[in-house]
Amino acid sequence: MGTHVIKMPDIGEGIAEVELSQWHVKVGDLVVEDQVLADVMTDKAMVDIPSPVHGKVIALGGQPGEVMAVGSVLISIEVEGAGNLKESAAPAAVKEAPVAPKVEAAVESKPAAVTAPRPAAVCQGPMVAREANERPLASPAVRKHALDLGIQLRLVRGSGPAGRVLHEDLEAYLAQGQSNASAPAAAAYVQRNDEEQIQVIGMRRKIAQRMQDATQRAAHFSYVEEIDVTAIEELRAHLNEKHGASRGKLTLLPFLVRALVVALRDFPQMNARYDDEAQVITRLGAVHVGVATQSDVGLMVPVVRHAEARSLWDSAAEISRLANAARNGKASRDELSGSTITLTSLGALGGIVSTPVLNLPEVAIVGVNKIVERPMVVKGQVVIRKMMNLSSSFDHRVVDGMDAALFIQAIRGLLEQPATLFVE
Structure with a gap:
């Protein structure tokens, strides 16, 4: 018998160290060739480390959350024969779930192919x-x-x-x-003294770092506007009834994407990235809308590219496709990077007001709150209308308060008079 030592591979892109995110095996496990041994996370991607050999795990080189240098010993496997005396690095397989501008994506953990998880109970x-x-x-x-x-x-x-x-x-x-x-009814009143400590590693650590970086570097300010979405909701219902079976159902999101595209024609300073180190603002003609998406592993921001060139149904299909890919951990590197402005929504849980955090290096994020029916005064009459707030945040280093207010007012006008969304 011999020992095959696997070193942390060189993942490329000039990366000198990576974070060990999760082990999929433990000491004593039998592994087969191409079985995933561990997940490691770089600044740009979650990476699978597969086994190049069959054998038995005899030592692990680090703990989840530990930052390891490229070339350091990752794992040792007992194999038949002499093993690898040269201690070669394992091949690295980049998962199609890299870092989005806001957070990194990750693929849900898979159990080892050979070993079954220890049952927690009968x-x-x-x-x-x-x-x-x-x-x-x-x-x-x-x-x-x-x-x-x-x-x-x-x-x-x-x-x-x-x-x-x-x-x-x-x-x-x-x-x-x-x-x-x-x-038993009494179970609800049993005293509990247990505690749980959760190590902040991998995806959650990256989210924390990105959020902290965004709030420390950008001068956030938020602006909230109330919008009457009765007309746009009536249009949406009509289009779904007429074309839903053949073209797919429309949610409110593609209308919001369209409103962003049209409003940005008059407010190009919102569709921009700010390099605060170089002190350069880059305004972009292409509108790449990041759509914040919650997944089992955290918040990701897949990108609807060239929204300015998409129809309602095209945008709707792309939003749905990207959201499913992100939730399933299958979104690609390109699909999770390159946004120029972000749209975030909590759907039915949207609350009344929120203060979204900027998706650096972008300078604007538009937040959608839930739709509620309320009595409103229209032309002197009290009527029931569908109302929704937009809670949006901006980087005050780049965006002036008046421009932000006018931008959101432009979106409001487009949504309240939905025909204007399609007038060129």
Whole structure:
């Protein structure tokens, strides 16, 4: 038997060190050729480190969250034969989930191909008996879904990678009649003293760094405007009824993208990037709209390129395609970089007002709040209208307050008189 030592590979782009994000194996595991051993994160991409050999893991060279130099020992594998005395570096396979201008994308963790995850508890059907202080694996969306359904996640068996609880697991749990109501009523009043420490590494660390950098470097200011979206919603419903079956359903987002495109013709200073080190503002003719998208691994910003050249349905299809790719961890490097202005929305959870953080080096981000019906006075009469706020932020180093207000007022006018979106 011999030892095959795998070193941290040179990923290119002049990168001298990377962060070890996650191990997919542990000491004692049997691995096969091309099995993913670890994920590492650079400033621009999440990278898979596959095994070049068959063998048994005998040593790991670092811990998740550790920054490792290129060429340092990553992992040692016991193999048949003499092994690799020269200690060659492993090949690196870049996942199609690199860093967006705002945050980095990442692919959801996969369990080792040979070793099964250690079960946290004995499972039977959709129900599992975990320890009271054990936190089951689940995405934020699944956790909220469980909360809405009144389900204790620790009671649900996860069918995803490493036992992750999925939406369909919640449905299976309900189908078996195992709801939270069946638990003893007194369980809601049991004292808890458990604590959980979560290391900020990988994707979450990159998000934190980007947000901190944005708030420290840019002079943020926000502007909120109320918009009557009754007319645009009526138009959207009409178009969906007439063309939805053949062209696809329209959400509000493609209309907002169109409004941005038209408004930017008169406010080109908003469609810009600011290099604060070189003290140079670059205004761009192309409108590449970043659409902030929540995924299981964090916030990503896929980019609708050349929105100025797209129809409503073209924009709608591209937004849907990019959002699905981002949520599934399959968005490419190009799809997650190069935006010139960002659109962010929390959908039905949009609240009344928000203060979005700029997606540096951009100078403007437009935030969408939820639509609500309210009584409004129109021509002296009280009527019910659909109202929505736009909560937008700007870099005051580049954008003056009056220009920001006029820009959002222009978007308001376009959305309240939707025919003007299509008048050239």
